[in-house]
Amino acid sequence: MDGTSSLGSAAVPPPGPGDHVRGRGPEVVLYLDLGCPRCAGTWEEITTLPLQVCVRHFPVASRRPRSPVLHAAAEAVAIQSEDGFWEFWDSLLADRAHVDDPHLWERVEALGLDLDRFQRDRRSDAVVERVRRDFRSGISAGVAATPAGFAAGAPLAGELGVVLRELASR
Amino acid sequence: MIEPGTSAPDFRLADHDGNAVTLADFGGRRLVLAFYPLDFSAVCSDQLSIYQEVLGEIEDRDAALVGVSVDSSACHAAFRERLGLTYPLLADFHPKGAVCAAYGAYMDDWGHANRSLVLIDRDGTVAWSFATPTPLEIPGANLIFDALDDGAPA
Numbered sequence: 560m561d562g563t564s565s566l567g568s569a570a571v572p573p574p575g576p577g578d579h580v581r582g583r584g585p586e587v588v589l590y591l592d593l594g595c596p597r598c599a600g601t602w603e604e605i606t607t608l609p610l611q612v613c614v615r616h617f618p619v620a621s622r623r624p625r626s627p628v629l630h631a632a633a634e635a636v637a638i639q640s641e642d643g644f645w646e647f648w649d650s651l652l653a654d655r656a657h658v659d660d661p662h663l664w665e666r667v668e669a670l671g672l673d674l675d676r677f678q679r680d681r682r683s684d685a686v687v688e689r690v691r692r693d694f695r696s697g698i699s700a701g702v703a704a705t706p707a708g709f710a711a712g713a714p715l716a717g718e719l720g721v722v723l724r725e726l727a728s729r
Numbered sequence: 730m731i732e733p734g735t736s737a738p739d740f741r742l743a744d745h746d747g748n749a750v751t752l753a754d755f756g757g758r759r760l761v762l763a764f765y766p767l768d769f770s771a772v773c774s775d776q777l778s779i780y781q782e783v784l785g786e787i788e789d790r791d792a793a794l795v796g797v798s799v800d801s802s803a804c805h806a807a808f809r810e811r812l813g814l815t816y817p818l819l820a821d822f823h824p825k826g827a828v829c830a831a832y833g834a835y836m837d838d839w840g841h842a843n844r845s846l847v848l849i850d851r852d853g854t855v856a857w858s859f860a861t862p863t864p865l866e867i868p869g870a871n872l873i874f875d876a877l878d879d880g881a882p883a
Contacts (some may be wrong), residue, residue, distance in 0.1 A: 565874060569871070621778055625858065698779075698869065698874075703776060715799075
């Protein structure tokens with residue numbers, strides 16, 4: 560547990576060690592819920608844009624009970640392969656109908672990763688804490704719905720897909 | 730919006746199960762009232778879900794959280810089930826919006842509450858209040874923690 564984090568207002572942390580960052584272009588930080596249909600729609604719209612995207616875990620468990628499991632699974636994949644993390648992440652958002660455990664195992668095996676290790680890691684304290692760290696930083700930054708985006712530390716208002724497309728074209 | 734330092738207006742409202750709830754029922758604990766427009770609307774769903782995620786941390790600070798809107802008890806029951814909420818929702822249904830209005834959170838033109846938060850201290854005094862500029866904006870849970878932790882170690 561992170562005893563030092565108050566959950567009170569704080570600036571969104573800039574991308575740093577341990578974050579998942581991909582692409583080149585203007586830097587954005589996105590808080591996403593892997594079980595959220597709006598997040599999946601936005602992700603499809605923006606995934607090919609020239610942006611440097613940092614994704615953070617924001618599972619809303621009460622609303623989507625499967626979400627924490629998916630975020631922990633993605634983080635467990637990242638322990639073995641950061642490239643694998645992105646493939647896994649893209650796949651979960653692209654195919655939300657196949658997110659039961661056997662579907663997750665299929666993905667892990669297709670990535671050529673160690674399934675036993677994945678199974679251990681996804682339930683580890685370190686992974687749970689890693690997901691929690693992102694969620695808490697999102698709460699402190701005022702994230703109150705998913706998807707939520709930030710650029711240069713400031714929240715992005717408006718339809719996120721549209722705003723990110725504009726940002727990418729600058 | 731009701732100002733800090735004012736005595737919190739008492740209320741008697743039915744919760745999602747139809748049980749009457751009054752301000753005195755929370756005596757001894759601080760109370761966060763989350764006024765919101767309407768059950769089942771998209772923005773309200775996001776807001777109440779996020780608060781559910783941090784409910785334990787609110788309760789750790791010796792505070793209770795309740796949602797208040799002009800919807801009926803039966804509607805609240807269905808909405809809570811849909812979102813997986815465990816905190817109470819109070820029905821300011823009849824006379825419509827009277828408690829919202831007493832807290833300065835009713836929007837006459839819209840016919841429902843504005844999205845606003847009120848923190849009531851253990852002695853029944855309003856410690857903090859906040860209203861969003863428009864009902865489309867959501868006050869983040871961080872604001873609740875700013876208010877709860879204000880002047881007191883977390």
